Amino acid sequence: MNKNKIKLFLVDDDAVFLKLLQIEFMEQANFDIETFATGELCLESLSHHPDVIILDYHLDGVDPDAINGIDTLDEIKAFDPEIPVIMLSSQDKIDVAINCMHHKATDYVVKSETAFLRLKKIISTTLETKKLERQLNWYMDRM
Template sequence: MQTEKKIKLFLVDDDALFLKSLEIEFLDPADFDIHTFATGELCLENLKENPDIVILDFHLNGINKSAINGLETLDKIKSFNESIIVIMLSSQDKIDVAIKCMHHKATDYVVKSETAFFRLKQIVTNVLHSQKIEKTLHWYVNKMG
């Protein structure tokens, strides 16, 4: 019996409590191989593990003021591998911040709120579903063509 590969999920946030809550939220269902990082630098050091999805905080300098921020981390992730899905997360409910993230090739932007975990799971599910459809379509086109 063939089992599907777990989705490698990187969670990056300098708020330890929020990061742990996010990790717990994605432990169920157990479809994910979860790696957590408190800084963008630690995330970048581990990119060789080829994450499928990165959920990345916009502000990452709450503990270390000289740490790189989420936007810089996003740019470096995309220069490493354009196809890594990056979902930005922020406590800022400002449209210009969300637009800036999208211009830097983020897949989506979620505001930290009481619905953030639900929205993140919904976005991840939609992304994975659409990737599955693309793979099936690609296989079908190659088989028929």
């Protein structure tokens, strides 16, 4: 894998939406993408060290007993609190977004025709912020 590529996990139980999202990101050429239909499959692959995870809020379409997006988010943050997780949902409700943020999601995006553009911008901003934080920490360690 090219070291300059962003390791991106896409987690959604809607196979069609997941494929569309994968195609959109693949066209950007700077992503190494892994897709998962359940939170459990995503959690099993965290050792692949994703740079960013895009996670659906509801994940019970494939398996009604599957863990939901919030529980998956909690498990991801327990594994590594530094992994940025962007929650994605068809729920256009402020209380759902606030709940995601309380569980330490990086951001919340409603599934819509502009979702991909918002996701791309959030990923770019998030990774740039992480890079600046690393540089600042490096600088402060040498003072």
